Amino acid sequence: MPARPRVKDAFDPYTYTQGRWLHKDEELRKVRSLKFDFEALLDVAIKCTIGAQRVVHCEKKEGGYNRVFLIRFDNESQQVNERTKVCTPRVIASSAWTGPGSVGAEYMITTVVPGKSLGDEWNSMNPLQHVECIKSLAGLAKDLCEANFPAFGSLYLNTRRHPFPTIALDADYCIGTDPETYRKGHLSRVKAVVLESAIVTGVIDWQHTAVEPAYVSEIETPDFGTELKLDEDLDNLHCDEQAAIIDDSERCAKVWAELAFPCYKMGKAVALEPVYRHFLAASYFGWLTKEIELISLINDIGRLWNAIGMTGECPYKVSNEDRERV
Incomplete structure (x- = not known):
């Protein structure tokens, strides 16, 4: 008798299903599809969970960057801090190795934080x-x-x-x-x-x-x-x-x-x-490499030159053409 699958056949852990693109939708979704050994990942989760022998339920949740699997075991546990009092999930297993002998993808297995989003x-x-x-x-x-x-x-x-x-x-x-x-x-x-x-x-x-x-x-x-x-x-x-x-x-x-x-x-x-805050943070946010953002920043500084305690006149004058673009 064949082994009973641990997750439903319709369950697709590999495809990113959240969001669509108006241009090149199929191509972009293929790029976000990730092939790895999902059964091996479940085995890792079982081995690092005391008292668990099998997976009874698995739910996929997708965000803008990560794919999360909420795994429930037969012992009723679920898996998904040191320096501060901020409560964070406890990491019980992780790996960045994707070569031979791995599950084929980077992963982190953590405990579940109680509560709702x-x-x-x-x-x-x-x-x-x-x-x-x-x-x-x-x-x-x-x-x-x-x-x-x-x-x-x-x-x-x-x-x-x-x-x-x-x-x-x-x-x-x-x-x-x-x-x-x-x-x-x-x-x-x-x-x-x-x-x-x-x-x-x-x-x-x-x-x-x-x-x-x-x-x-x-x-x-x-x-x-x-x-x-x-x-x-x-x-x-x-x-x-x-x-x-x-x-x-x-x-x-x-x-x-x-x-x-x-x-x-x-x-x-x-x-x-x-x-001042915008000026100091400009390089950090990449605004100095974007023409419109840079013009807007300089225009704001020039407009408030004396109000922010600077003397004389702003050495850079934003042209009327650039001001209209902003």
Whole structure:
């Protein structure tokens, strides 16, 4: 009698199914298709889970960058921190080896953080829960701000496989160059915040985080910390509903600003004139290589030249033609 499959035949772990492209859709989806030994990956997960003998359920979840498999075992467990109090999943197995004897793809197996995704829950929360959630996130941000590093960049394990040059932090970790040309990683880029009863229970996606200047982080405010801009969906609501949503949005923005400012590093960045923050962060975000962004930046500096404490006249004048393009 043939062995019973551990996952349904219709289950496709290899194909990226989220999102479509208007141009070259089939070609681009093929590029995002990843062939690997899925059964071998399940075997690894079983072996590193105490008491598990087989997989009883597997669910695929897709994000913008990663593919995640939520695996449930016959012992009812599920698999999917050291320096801070921030709750993160415990890594129980990982490998970057894709050669002979491997599963054919890089992987990381972690424990599951209890709770639900903030992105899924936010719209069903009431205003009081929004405030409590923001307070919880601000506490997380404050804890992260208390960590001190000797340089900017990304953290690596202090092994022979780390990039060079690096600065050793201790026997376990070092800090090296950021693997991307520019980075957009801070609290607003943490994709998967997990919470229960409006309290953050963990953060499970740190792909776009890095050790970076505080003024870079303050360029991008988390969605819940910005005042709501009117859109078509909001315009279609009844006046009372519209007013309630706008009021909640403004309250959230105010609470986040008030809680972020007392954090020493974040507070200093918040206190900077916005045009200064944009100027300092320009190279970090790649704006200096984009003509329109660069013209806009120079135009803002010239327009506020005296207001930001500069003397005389701005040495660079944006032409009328360039100003219209901006």
